[in-house]
Amino acid sequence: MTTETTASVDSGSDAATDDDARKEKRYSFERHSPEYRENFLDTTREMQEQCPVAWSDTYGGHWVAASSDAVFELARCPYVSNDHDVRGQRKGYKGINVPTAERASGVRGGILEMDEPEHSFFRSILNPYLSPAAVKRWVPFIDKVVHACIDEKIESGRIDFVDDLANIVPAVLTLAMLGIPVEKWTIYNEPVHAAVYTPPDSPDAPRVAELHRQLGIDLITNLFEIRANPRPGLINAVANAAIDGGAPDDMELLGILSLVIGGGFDTTTALTAHALEWLSDNTDQRARLSVERDTLINPATEEFLRYFTPAAGDGRTIAEDCEVADTEFREGERLWLSWAMANRDPSLFPEPNTIDMERKGNRHFSSGLGVHRCIGSNVARTVFKRMLVAVFDRMPDYVCDPEGTVHYDSIGVIQGMRHLPATFAPGPRTHKPLADTLVELQQMVEDERLAEPLSIARKRESDAAPSD
C-alpha cells in the first residue's frame, strides 16, 4: 500500500487530491428518480463500460457498483458492513438504505442490518422455518390461498393480478409462518406495499404512516402474546432468543420480524406481476411455459428473477480502508450494490436484456450474495411458481390491460407494480370463498403444526413413527 506515504503529510489539499484521484470515476446516480427508471438500460451500459465502480455525489455521497464482477467482490468482501447503528453505540453506520429512509432511521432492519456474529446468531434461528424442505410443507396451504383468490374473480372474467392475487398470497402465507392469525392479513398488506411506493412528500404519507403504526401495534401484541403463550412460528423463534446470555431488546426483534414481513410481501408481488405482464405480451412463451412447466418452470423463474430484479440493490458501509474492484475505499464511505445492473452485465449474461427462459449459467444477483443472501428466497420462488401455474390452469387466455397497469414511479428500492388488471374467459368456481378458506387454513396451520421449524417437525415425525 502506498497510501500511508502519500497521506502522511497532514494537509487538507493533499487529502482533497487523494479524494479526487480515488473518485476519478464519477457518475451522478439518482436511482429514485423517474428518469433512472426510464433510462435504466443506458445508465447500466454507461456505468459498466465507463466505471464500473463510480463515486456519486447524490444522497450524501456514495459509491455505486454496477458490474457483475465488482458487485460480486464487494458483496462478499469482509471489509464491507451491513450494520445500522441506530443508537450510535458502535461506528454510526447507516445500514442498507441509501439514502437513509426517514421511517427506517429509528429501527434496525433486522438481520440485513447486522454484522457477524449477531447476524448468524439470528439467521440460524430463522433458517429451519425457511429452508427448501420447510417451505415444501406449505405447498398445499399456498395452493388453497391461490385458488381461493382466483375463485373470487373467475366468474367475472376480470382480475387485478396485484390487488386480487399477488398481494394476498404472500401476505397470508407470511403471517401464517410468523404465527399471526391469517385473517389479519389486511392489517399488514396495505402499509407494507404502500410504504414502498409512497414518497415521504406524498399527501398520502400520513395515512400510510398511520397504517404502519397499526401494523406495528398488532405485531408487538402478537410478540407479547406468543411470549406468554407460545404458538409455533417465526415470532416464537425470536421471542425467547437469548444472545450473550441476555434477552435482545424488543425493538430489535420487531426489526427482524418487520424484515421478514417486508421481504416476504412486496418482492414476490413485484416478481409475479412483472412475469405475468411479460407472459401476456408473449403468448407463445406463455403457452410453452405452461406445457413444459415440469422442466421449464425452474430456469424460467430464475430468469424472471434476473431480468426483473424485484429488490434493486442494497446499501453498505466500508468498514476498513481497502482496495477492491480497482477502487480505493475509505472506512465509513457508503456504497450501493446494484443487483439490477449486475444482472444486466453482458460479460456474465449473453444478451442480458432479453428474457431466455432456458438461460444457462444464470448466476443472477436477485437474492443478493454472500452471508446476507435472501433468507426467504425459497418461499418467494415457491409462492411465485404456485401462482403462475394456477393462472395458467384457470385463466390460460388472460390479457393484461396496459391502460390500467400502474408501475411504481421509482424503482430505487423495489421494482414493483401497483396494479395489473387483466381480462380472461370466465370459468366456474372450484374452491370455497376467500373468507371461508382463510378460516380453513388457520385450522390447517394449527392441526398440522405447519409453522413449526423443520427441526421440531422432523423430531415429531420420527417420535410418531413405529419403532422396531
Added chain:
Amino acid sequence: MLKVNVDGSRCQGHTICAMVAPESFELDEIDGHSTPVNAEVPPEHADEVREAVRSCPEQAISIIEE
C-alpha cells in the same frame, strides 16, 4: 472421471445447483446448504454438474477432471 466439491464456507444455500443437477447435489434440510451426493460424478450427470458450477451465485462449486 469428474470430481466435484462444494466449499461449505462459500455456499450460502441459494439452491440453484440442486435445481440444475438434482441427482448430484443434496440440500441441508435446515439451512439449504449444498453438498455433493457423491464426490465422483457419474458420466451421465457430468454436463449438469458443469452447468451447476457456472450457475452458482457464490462460485462455491469446483470440479476436477481426472
